[in-house]
Amino acid sequence: MLNIKYFVDSAADITRDFAAENNIGVLGMPILFEDGAYLDWTELSGNAFYEKLAASKTIPTTAQVPVPTIDTAFRDALQSHDAIVYFALSSKGSGTYQAANLVKNDILTEFPGAKIEIVDSLAYSLYIVAMLMEAMELNRQGKSLEEIVAGAKKRREYSDTVVVVDTLKYLEKGGRINKASLIMGTLLDLKPVLSVRGGVMESIDKFRGSKTVIPKIIQKMKDLNIDESYKQFFIVHSNASERAQALWDAIRAEFGADSTLVMQSEIGATVGTHIGPGTLAVFFKTKTSQQLYDDTM
Numbered sequence: 560m561l562n563i564k565y566f567v568d569s570a571a572d573i574t575r576d577f578a579a580e581n582n583i584g585v586l587g588m589p590i591l592f593e594d595g596a597y598l599d600w601t602e603l604s605g606n607a608f609y610e611k612l613a614a615s616k617t618i619p620t621t622a623q624v625p626v627p628t629i630d631t632a633f634r635d636a637l638q639s640h641d642a643i644v645y646f647a648l649s650s651k652g653s654g655t656y657q658a659a660n661l662v663k664n665d666i667l668t669e670f671p672g673a674k675i676e677i678v679d680s681l682a683y684s685l686y687i688v689a690m691l692m693e694a695m696e697l698n699r700q701g702k703s704l705e706e707i708v709a710g711a712k713k714r715r716e717y718s719d720t721v722v723v724v725d726t727l728k729y730l731e732k733g734g735r736i737n738k739a740s741l742i743m744g745t746l747l748d749l750k751p752v753l754s755v756r757g758g759v760m761e762s763i764d765k766f767r768g769s770k771t772v773i774p775k776i777i778q779k780m781k782d783l784n785i786d787e788s789y790k791q792f793f794i795v796h797s798n799a800s801e802r803a804q805a806l807w808d809a810i811r812a813e814f815g816a817d818s819t820l821v822m823q824s825e826i827g828a829t830v831g832t833h834i835g836p837g838t839l840a841v842f843f844k845t846k847t848s849q850q851l852y853d854d855t856m
């Protein structure tokens with residue numbers, strides 16, 4: 560088995576316990592508030608972020624992980640590991656993937672034998688963790704570095720997510736919808752339903768009202784061709800733990816008590832900046848390839 564140092568960035572919403580238990584490196588994304596910049600994961604996370612978000616007069620913005628941060632992390636890891644595999648958030652949403660490749664190329668000019676794989680997840684949140692966990696399992700099976708990366712990408716290809724946003728405010732501020740849509744959607748109590756398509760978050764539906772959201776999520780999972788024989792799920796939420804529990808109860812009721820909640824976590828500042836509090840999402844395996852990705856990187 561290869562001694563691989565795995566990295567993700569804070570957009571993965573990985574739990575601290577899992578990261579610590581498995582020695583996963585987490586690169587914090589800068590979150591830019593009106594009073595300055597804070598690093599997601601290390602300086603601002605969880606309830607502290609949502610409290611600051613609610614009190615802020617303006618919507619914060621995000622920035623890519625700084626090149627020096629990546630460089631230091633990679634060089635330190637190579638001193639005690641056979642290889643590095645970094646699952647970066649989608650290159651369609653951040654320049655971090657490109658920055659990591661710049662670092663990789665610089666290191667390879669000095670150490671041509673270094674093994675560094677930068678994987679464009681074309682995804683966000685626990686989607687990335689599912690890829691990471693697939694890579695870890697393939698490594699335990701003794702697969703080569705190339706097979707590990709290829710298998711992780713295949714896991715991404717056979718995955719989908721249903722994301723329900725509670726408020727339109729942050730989508731409007733981020734330019735995802737216009738002001739008229741914000742007003743009308745608020746009046747009608749519309750809840751945007753998002754998924755990842757081609758590396759970006761896109762609207763795939765909308766639900767009206769809050770009381771029927773969870774049954775509608777279950778139906779949407781079926782519409783998206785969930786593989787009901789593969790009962791492993793990931794749930795993530797932003798400051799909505801009770802709704803996350805209700806969703807998990809509904810999943811078990813629909814797909815069987817033998818279903819497994821692989822990971823539940825809270826949406827961190829990197830993703831939460833763009834979708835706000837009250838968001839609820841589930842990640843699951845699909846029967847067929849989603850064919851949603853340009854896998855030429």
